[in-house]
Amino acid sequence: MAAFDTPRTVSDSAILFGRIGAAICTVIGAIADWNDARITRNALSALSDRELEDIGLSRGEIDLIAQHKASF
Template sequence: MTTTFSTTTFFRTTRTKRHLFSHFGTYRGAFQEWRKRERLRADLCALNDRELQDIGITRGEVDYVASNRSYDPRGVRSTVR
């Protein structure tokens, strides 16, 4: 009976630690994504208006593009008329 109780306690401890590390990994991934967005936003803000126009966005779209990295501004409107 003691061995079974000890094994059950070990299982719960392992499961709790695994659960904790799972949450830690989730928060770490979210933090890394936030850092990537902030780095992209800073890089885009450092460009002048002509350089932003070359890649197809305006200064007002920088926050949106940084938050939605899958967004391709060239697909929204055509600059060639």
Template sequence: MALIDMGRSSGHSSSLTNTIRALVNAATVAVADWNDTRRTRHILSQLTAHELDDIGLSRGDIDALTRVRHF
């Protein structure tokens, strides 16, 4: 008679699970970063030139600050 332990997972499935978790986590972080950048651009674009000058920025700086960098 054979005994099969269904409670244990093989190292392969555990590795796959960890890989999937890492990919989901990376995607979540990327979406959160994108949203933060989007919100920052929107908020800064609502400021007047005088308000931007008060914080040491100009209209042209908004694009530079929120530019998406691809590696």
């Protein structure tokens, strides 16, 4: 009986699939961030000016809050 044994190393296809997987994860993360910002923007936009004032915001700050760029 004969045995055929070859050492296996990381091939180029494995590296390619790893890069494709990382790219897919990046796209999914970007979509999730966009959706979170959209939900926040919609919720804050639905508030009246008085309600926004009660929580210390103005209508002009909604986009900043939705994009997490405001400092608290």
